[in-house]
Amino acid sequence: MNMSPETIAQYKGVYVFAQQVDNKVSGIAYELLGKARELAEPLKTDVTAVLIGSGIKDLADSLAEYGADKVIVVDDPELKEYRTEPYAHALASVINEYKPEIMLVGATAIGRDLGPTVSARVATGLTADCTVLDIGDFPLQPILGKEDEQLHNQLLMTRPAFGGNTIATIACPYNRPQMATVRPGVMQKIEPKKGAKAEVIEYNPGFTPDNKYVEIKEVVKAVSDVKDIMDAKILVSGGRGVGSPENFKILEDLAAAIGGQVSCSRAVVDSGWKPKEMQVGQTGKTVRPNVYFAIGISGAIQHVAGMEESDIIIAINKDEDAPIFDVADYGIVGDLNKIVPKLTEEIKAAAAAK
Amino acid sequence: MKVVVCIKQVPDTKGGVKFNPDGTLDRGAMLAIMNPDDKAGLEAALRLKDQYGAEVTVITMGLPKASDVLREALAMGADKAVLVTDRVLGGADTWATSTTLAGALRNLEYDLIITGRQAIDGDTAQVGPQIAEHLGIPVISYAQEIKVDGDKVTVKRQYDDRYHMVEVKMPCLITALSELNDPRYMTPGGIFDACQAEITTWGRADLKDVEDGNLGLNGSPTKIAKASDKVRKGAGEKFVPDTPEDAVNIIVGKLKEKHVI
Numbered sequence: 154m155n156m157s158p159e160t161i162a163q164y165k166g167v168y169v170f171a172q173q174v175d176n177k178v179s180g181i182a183y184e185l186l187g188k189a190r191e192l193a194e195p196l197k198t199d200v201t202a203v204l205i206g207s208g209i210k211d212l213a214d215s216l217a218e219y220g221a222d223k224v225i226v227v228d229d230p231e232l233k234e235y236r237t238e239p240y241a242h243a244l245a246s247v248i249n250e251y252k253p254e255i256m257l258v259g260a261t262a263i264g265r266d267l268g269p270t271v272s273a274r275v276a277t278g279l280t281a282d283c284t285v286l287d288i289g290d291f292p293l294q295p296i297l298g299k300e301d302e303q304l305h306n307q308l309l310m311t312r313p314a315f316g317g318n319t320i321a322t323i324a325c326p327y328n329r330p331q332m333a334t335v336r337p338g339v340m341q342k343i344e345p346k347k348g349a350k351a352e353v354i355e356y357n358p359g360f361t362p363d364n365k366y367v368e369i370k371e372v373v374k375a376v377s378d379v380k381d382i383m384d385a386k387i388l389v390s391g392g393r394g395v396g397s398p399e400n401f402k403i404l405e406d407l408a409a410a411i412g413g414q415v416s417c418s419r420a421v422v423d424s425g426w427k428p429k430e431m432q433v434g435q436t437g438k439t440v441r442p443n444v445y446f447a448i449g450i451s452g453a454i455q456h457v458a459g460m461e462e463s464d465i466i467i468a469i470n471k472d473e474d475a476p477i478f479d480v481a482d483y484g485i486v487g488d489l490n491k492i493v494p495k496l497t498e499e500i501k502a503a504a505a506a507k
Numbered sequence: 508m509k510v511v512v513c514i515k516q517v518p519d520t521k522g523g524v525k526f527n528p529d530g531t532l533d534r535g536a537m538l539a540i541m542n543p544d545d546k547a548g549l550e551a552a553l554r555l556k557d558q559y560g561a562e563v564t565v566i567t568m569g570l571p572k573a574s575d576v577l578r579e580a581l582a583m584g585a586d587k588a589v590l591v592t593d594r595v596l597g598g599a600d601t602w603a604t605s606t607t608l609a610g611a612l613r614n615l616e617y618d619l620i621i622t623g624r625q626a627i628d629g630d631t632a633q634v635g636p637q638i639a640e641h642l643g644i645p646v647i648s649y650a651q652e653i654k655v656d657g658d659k660v661t662v663k664r665q666y667d668d669r670y671h672m673v674e675v676k677m678p679c680l681i682t683a684l685s686e687l688n689d690p691r692y693m694t695p696g697g698i699f700d701a702c703q704a705e706i707t708t709w710g711r712a713d714l715k716d717v718e719d720g721n722l723g724l725n726g727s728p729t730k731i732a733k734a735s736d737k738v739r740k741g742a743g744e745k746f747v748p749d750t751p752e753d754a755v756n757i758i759v760g761k762l763k764e765k766h767v768i
Contacts, residue, residue, distance in 0.1 A: 278728030482743035
């Protein structure tokens, strides 16, 4: 399935799928643009955002402010809500028409459906849920006697596997584009450049519904005014050890006192105590707050994978051997029911004293 | 109606991962289980069997040992099992895995193909949608509910902040989330029958409409440049305070030291 070096040479530029939902650009799109800018530098190329939807042209300016040199807009009424088919057709057509060397997609519930479908359609490799992206050589070290076979300026995609126990760096040396889905919350946005403009290219490959067009009967948005836990500076996170949904009240009180938000582990979501959008971990969200309280959380590796980049981790758990203590900066062995309410009072008192 | 469920045998990462002295995964020391999302997909298929008399076939790609999960599926109530195994299929990435499974699925009749959303070893969630693409059928990922009505299927499709109720005409492929259901246990009679049951085994020659260049390690566009254990930040300080007051003083002290409060 390998492409010839001549074909590969035709593929240029770093492209980003600029996910939007309800005509609002998702944060991951800006994060990808930040990373794309970094990757474009050693490649001496530019950054293109691919914006797909219906009535979305106005969003191009914000993509320019966050680092896009060009924005390809695919605007069609068929693309109003995300559906695998018209979206895959749109993105695959852009790839075939404009030939990017790198195509980044967010590892969201949309991107992890769109990415594989598109990669299969354009017949290239896709690396899932990457946490580090670099430009480098493949193989990493030249092979003795075959030094000239080492390829340069390759996208090196690093991702965790086996529930976060191992980490692998993957390349896609003989096919283009080099595609990756990238975990939200990991890459850094650039400081937006107010008033920046991108070259806007309108492109429509034509959409003819076929057997792959599903019909959306109903759209049900999660009714919650909860702020995204990925934006929180302080998270007060609870696990099964909190004991009951009612008992999360003591975590909410602590969060309110310290100016943070409540999040939770997978066990809590699986028990139906808290909604999925509050879940931290491998199958939830990756967070990196200034302070992460892990309260009654045992610290399964899948949970740790989603919070270990936090600046300060404070764990409270009655089980002295809980694995959370292996990653906590400060581990407190004790009864959360006794400690947390008192901690809330002390923090309130400290705030009042200022 | 005919339902095919793609399942995978995976090391149980929940019980901790074991490594060989050279740092590679010691798969032999880890319990091998049916991937949880796949098991939920199988349960969904078995409910269609209970409800509509659907015929349920399970298929897996792997080493001969992977037939263990096929027997487990038969013991839960699946009707037929297919093992796809061949030396030339080894080392496949998600592209080559999906071309292989698509090649096998072309030999089977199906109204519905169900895969798990993702396997707990690779966590890619790519093989399901890629199979659908190779077969030219619609894919609905992240299914939280599946309902069949005549030749149509309605799926509750999960997104990050919402869900869609989606309807499509079969054949189609659905990827199942483990929260879809609680899978049933094997029955003693089922286990007995499963031990006797014949498992169809297919090799490279049995795959339909697949080029050699799309199979195994050589047919995998992604190449591993480096693999290693995750280096984790070490443990910090651990305290075992005598009283809750002491615990609070420690935490408040640290928060003040770090200028959080």
